[in-house]
Amino acid sequence: MLNLIHARSFVTVIATRGVRAAARELDLAPSTIVDHIRQLEEVLAAPLLVRQRGSATPTDQGARFLPLARALVETAGRVRSLIHLPALRLAASSNVGTYLLQPHIAAFRQSAGIPVEQWLGSNSDVVARLERGEADVAAMEWWDERPGFTARTWRREPLVVIVGSGHRWARRGSVSVTDLQTEPLLGGESGTGTGYLLRRQLGSIAKSLTIIDGFGSTEAVKRAVRAGCGASIVMEASVADEVATEQLVALRIEGVELDKEIKLIVPATLPPTAPAMAMFDAARSWERGLPI
Numbered sequence: 001m002l003n004l005i006h007a008r009s010f011v012t013v014i015a016t017r018g019v020r021a022a023a024r025e026l027d028l029a030p031s032t033i034v035d036h037i038r039q040l041e042e043v044l045a046a047p048l049l050v051r052q053r054g055s056a057t058p059t060d061q062g063a064r065f066l067p068l069a070r071a072l073v074e075t076a077g078r079v080r081s082l083i084h085l086p087a088l089r090l091a092a093s094s095n096v097g098t099y100l101l102q103p104h105i106a107a108f109r110q111s112a113g114i115p116v117e118q119w120l121g122s123n124s125d126v127v128a129r130l131e132r133g134e135a136d137v138a139a140m141e142w143w144d145e146r147p148g149f150t151a152r153t154w155r156r157e158p159l160v161v162i163v164g165s166g167h168r169w170a171r172r173g174s175v176s177v178t179d180l181q182t183e184p185l186l187g188g189e190s191g192t193g194t195g196y197l198l199r200r201q202l203g204s205i206a207k208s209l210t211i212i213d214g215f216g217s218t219e220a221v222k223r224a225v226r227a228g229c230g231a232s233i234v235m236e237a238s239v240a241d242e243v244a245t246e247q248l249v250a251l252r253i254e255g256v257e258l259d260k261e262i263k264l265i266v267p268a269t270l271p272p273t274a275p276a277m278a279m280f281d282a283a284r285s286w287e288r289g290l291p292i
Contacts, residue, residue: 002043004076007069009036010048013056014066020054087115088275091126091135095218096262099238100155101139108282114275130265136276142196143263151265154283158236159194159258160250164226167249174252177205184230186221187213194233194260201256222248235260 012022013033023030041048048062058066092101097120105116119129123142129135130149143151161180163169169179187194199206212230215221221232222239226247242248264283266276 002072003036003039004072006036006040008073009033010040010062011066011069011073013037013049014058014062017057018055019051087117088279089117089119089134089136090139090279091119091121091129091137092139093123093126093141094120095235095238096139096141098218099235099240100157100262104282104286108279112275112278112282114278116279130267136266136270136274137279138263138265140263140265141260143265148268149265150268150280151263152280152283153261154264154286155262156259157262159197159233159260160236160239161231161233161253162222162225162239162242162248162250163231164228165246165249166228167231169231169251170249172251174254176254177202177256180231180253181205181208181210183210185209185211186215186224186230186232187211197258197260198233201258233258 009022009026009028009032012025013019016022016025019030019033019037022028023033026033037049044061044065046061046065047059048065049056050059090101090105097118105118108114109116119135121129123140126135126138126140130138145151161169161175169175169183195206195211198209202209215224218234218238221234222242224230225232226242236250239248239250243250264280266274266280270277
């Protein structure tokens with residue numbers, strides 16, 4: 001099997017045009033460089049260098065191997081940089097990343113000095129990225145306790161019914177479950193867990209609700225509600241701006257407590273020094289509403 005150290009020695013010999021120059025470049029003895037080349041030639045079963053009068057040039061086989069050797073050495077360098085990069089890869093469900101996380105991310109960057117690369121998508125896509133190793137930490141609206149990961153609830157976010165300012169419920173502070181059965185409820189992004197929460201809290205009554213899916217995002221739902229297309233049930237934080245400017249009205253459901261447990265998830269095998277663990281630990285202060 002090819003040895004990356006040997007490949008690096010070969011590439012350096014060609015770049016410096018000599019064994020001794022390569023030895024100085026790599027801080028190795030010339031005999032070590034010669035041994036590296038010999039072992040490469042044994043593995044490849046071909047001569048790689050022509051050495052004469054203190055210089056070294058590639059043979060035909062060496063010239064064909066050179067771009068591959070360079071690619072191997074460069075790839076190894078990129079892998080090492082990636083593994084040791086202190087950046088934190090955060091995957092978050094769209095609503096959590098859009099409406100809840102941003103102040104915490106900004107404060108975390110400042111206090112921990114760790115850059116954060118964000119990716120937002122559906123809950124199912126967030127799980128997939130976490131399982132493929134494409135995210136170091138995930139923030140989601142639900143979690144199924146699958147093995148191999150550690151999850152922590154860092155926030156409970158209330159759900160509210162929203163209607164447009166001209167809706168017949170607009171001057172009310174709350175609605176009953178019976179009221180909800182008379183109004184189309186607009187649903188946004190699939191897989192948010194709102195339907196599961198309604199079934200858990202309302203039982204069989206949830207089946208009688210008229211839920212219209214397909215809007216694709218909370219932003220699309222909010223615009224449809226403002227236009228008078230129906231009502232919706234969303235996270236309170238997602239409509240704070242519209243409620244403050246009276247574009248939407250937020251209502252409670254009488255006799256029902258609806259809130260989502262926002263989870264932060266990391267692989268269970270992460271070392272305590274990993275950047276993801278720094279955010280995971282910082283979430284303890286998020287739960288209490290304290291500065292990071």
